[in-house]
Structures are given as structure tokens and as C-alpha cells.
Amino acid sequence: MTEYADLLPAVVKAANRGAEFLMGGFDPGARPLDRNAIRAVAVHIEGGSRAAVREALDGLLPSAGWLDEDENGNDVPPGEWWIVDGAEGGVNYVYGLPEWAVTITLVRDGVPQLTVVRQPIGDLTYTAVKGAGAHLNGDPLRVSAKNDLRVAMVTASQAGNSPAVHARFGRAITTMLDNTLLVRNTIPTTFPILTVASGQHDVFFQYDPDLPGTAAGVLLATEAGGVATEISGAPWVPQSPDVLIAAPGLHAAAAKLLDSVQQP
Incomplete structure (x- = not known):
């Protein structure tokens, strides 16, 4: 207990x-x-x-x-x-x-x-x-056991109000589409993370994440065996500028891919 x-x-x-x-x-x-x-x-x-x-x-x-x-x-x-x-x-x-x-x-x-x-x-x-x-x-709940990003089901949630964030998000979606099985974008933040916690999706990412949805999702996903960090690999904290949540076998590859599109 x-x-x-x-x-x-x-x-x-x-x-x-x-x-x-x-x-x-x-x-x-x-x-x-x-x-x-x-x-x-x-x-x-x-x-x-x-x-x-x-x-x-x-x-x-x-x-x-x-x-x-x-x-x-x-x-x-x-x-x-x-x-x-x-x-x-x-x-x-x-x-x-x-x-x-x-x-x-x-x-x-x-x-x-x-x-x-x-x-x-x-x-x-x-x-x-x-x-x-x-x-x-x-x-x-248990996260996915996949370890090949090419067959990963990726989900994301749009956020932020600036053209720069929107442009970065668009580049990230394109990169993920080119390197994974499927990419889905939906709102609100909590729901796509729930599908990672349940193993239905394998990777989730978001820029400028909202705190209530991310805090709930991070705990659910990590307690289901997932890994939650910033895209850089730094530990996730409430003030983090972005978040990446993934099955353990996919997290490092997803982080490397997303990190490559951080800047124009």
C-alpha cells in the first residue's frame, strides 16, 4: 500500500x-x-x-x-x-x-x-x-512491448498558440509519418496518453503541453510501464516545454527522431 x-x-x-x-x-x-x-x-x-x-x-x-x-x-x-x-x-x-x-x-x-x-x-x-x-x-494497464519504430502507432496532441510551435509540430508529424506505421493527432492531452498506457498506441508527444492532462497522463503511463521525459531526454517536470511518452522499447528511437526536427 x-x-x-x-x-x-x-x-x-x-x-x-x-x-x-x-x-x-x-x-x-x-x-x-x-x-x-x-x-x-x-x-x-x-x-x-x-x-x-x-x-x-x-x-x-x-x-x-x-x-x-x-x-x-x-x-x-x-x-x-x-x-x-x-x-x-x-x-x-x-x-x-x-x-x-x-x-x-x-x-x-x-x-x-x-x-x-x-x-x-x-x-x-x-x-x-x-x-x-x-x-x-x-x-x-500495460504499455506496448514493441521495439521497432517502423511498426509503431504514434499519437500526438496539438498545443501552443504560436506559428513557430505549429510549424515545429507540422515538421514532427511529417517526420513521424515517414518513419512509423501511423500517426494520429487528437485532443485533449489526456486521451491519447491513455491509449499509450493501455498499449493501443506506442508513442505520444506534445509541445507546450497543458499541465492537468499531462500530469495525469504521465503517472498513468509510467505506472503502466512506459517512459515519460522531455523530447531531449531530460526528466519530465511540470514546467517542461514538451513531453514524450512511449513504450520502453521505442522511447530512445522516438526521442532521437523528434529531436532531429526541433529546429527549422
């Missing part, structure tokens, strides 16, 4: 509280027509779900703070912090797609210790505690 394992049932309940709020307003037929409509729904669902999660977590771990991503960005101070995305994949939710979730991660001194990802569509609950493995609905 690891240090935080006893908290897991309560954190699952908190994630369910947020998911129940989201399900109450979910419309599979929604098709917003402009950015204002998208933003209005996204703000509403994120605020309502986070409030439900925070109420459920209140008092569970008095030593832990509540990280405000808008205020702190990816800067996680020392100590214990709850990092929550009340509507991970909000744009998918707004368009009636099923890939959205509530993510809750407990980080201590910058290292994810416990995470829950609750996807109500499909009744899927992903959990991980550092040192205790990763699970989907209680069943263990």
Missing part, C-alpha cells in the same frame, strides 16, 4: 461528482456555430465541474493546496497540490463528442502521486497511484 492509496476511493467519488454535473448538460447533438458560443459553454462546464470536485475533496488532505492553472500556469510550488481539469476535452463536449473527462491529480514536489480520470461516456475510470500501477475500471 503506497502513501496515498487510501485516498483513491474518495478521489474517484470526487471525479464522479464532477462527471455527474457534466452529464447533466451534455448534448450529443450540440453544434455551436462560433467561438463565443463555444467559450460560453466551456466556461460554464469547467466552473461547475471544478466546484463539484473541490467540494468533494475539501478536507480530504488538509496539507494539499488547490492549484489555479490560470494563475500559476505550469509552475507548481513545493508541497502537495491538487491539479484538476473539470472538463478535460471541453471542446469535444461542446460538439457532442464523447472524449471528455474529469481529471484529478495529486502532485507532491512536482511529481504526480495519484490520479483519477473519469470518462462518463463509456463508464470508464482510469486510476493510478505512484508505485501501485495503473488501472482501468480496476483492471491493470
Whole structure:
């Protein structure tokens, strides 16, 4: 039993509280027509779900703070912090797609210790505690055993708002297409990492990653046997400018390939 394992049932309940709020307003037929409509729904669902999660977590771990991503960005101070995305994949939710979730991660001194990802569509609950493995609905997750990048299924998630990041991402996608079996780009961050943790995909990378999705995904993937670093090979930390998560037999080759396209 690891240090935080006893908290897991309560954190699952908190994630369910947020998911129940989201399900109450979910419309599979929604098709917003402009950015204002998208933003209005996204703000509403994120605020309502986070409030439900925070109420459920209140008092569970008095030593832990509540990280405000808008205020702190990816800067996680020392100590214990709850990092929550009340509507991970909000744009998918707004368009009636099923890939959205509530993510809750407990980080201590910058290292994810416990995470829950609750996807109500499909009744899927992903959990991980550092040192205790990763699970989907209680069943263990395990990353791919592949060791040949030429047959690798690669997944990525777009991020960043600058033309330079977009250009680098485009070069990386092209390079991966030329050297692997298949490349898939999707959002939000958490979902493609979940497919690496489950062995359905073999490699994931992202530039300018968002913290809630990456923190949850890093713990799930590494507890499933994967390797998570920056593309340079440096250890992943919340402030990392990019992230590479892969099966052990593919990580070094993927890092070398991506590192070759870091600059124009």
C-alpha cells in the first residue's frame, strides 16, 4: 500500500461528482456555430465541474493546496497540490463528442502521486497511484512491448498558440509519418496518453503541453510501464516545454527522431 492509496476511493467519488454535473448538460447533438458560443459553454462546464470536485475533496488532505492553472500556469510550488481539469476535452463536449473527462491529480514536489480520470461516456475510470500501477475500471494497464519504430502507432496532441510551435509540430508529424506505421493527432492531452498506457498506441508527444492532462497522463503511463521525459531526454517536470511518452522499447528511437526536427 503506497502513501496515498487510501485516498483513491474518495478521489474517484470526487471525479464522479464532477462527471455527474457534466452529464447533466451534455448534448450529443450540440453544434455551436462560433467561438463565443463555444467559450460560453466551456466556461460554464469547467466552473461547475471544478466546484463539484473541490467540494468533494475539501478536507480530504488538509496539507494539499488547490492549484489555479490560470494563475500559476505550469509552475507548481513545493508541497502537495491538487491539479484538476473539470472538463478535460471541453471542446469535444461542446460538439457532442464523447472524449471528455474529469481529471484529478495529486502532485507532491512536482511529481504526480495519484490520479483519477473519469470518462462518463463509456463508464470508464482510469486510476493510478505512484508505485501501485495503473488501472482501468480496476483492471491493470500495460504499455506496448514493441521495439521497432517502423511498426509503431504514434499519437500526438496539438498545443501552443504560436506559428513557430505549429510549424515545429507540422515538421514532427511529417517526420513521424515517414518513419512509423501511423500517426494520429487528437485532443485533449489526456486521451491519447491513455491509449499509450493501455498499449493501443506506442508513442505520444506534445509541445507546450497543458499541465492537468499531462500530469495525469504521465503517472498513468509510467505506472503502466512506459517512459515519460522531455523530447531531449531530460526528466519530465511540470514546467517542461514538451513531453514524450512511449513504450520502453521505442522511447530512445522516438526521442532521437523528434529531436532531429526541433529546429527549422
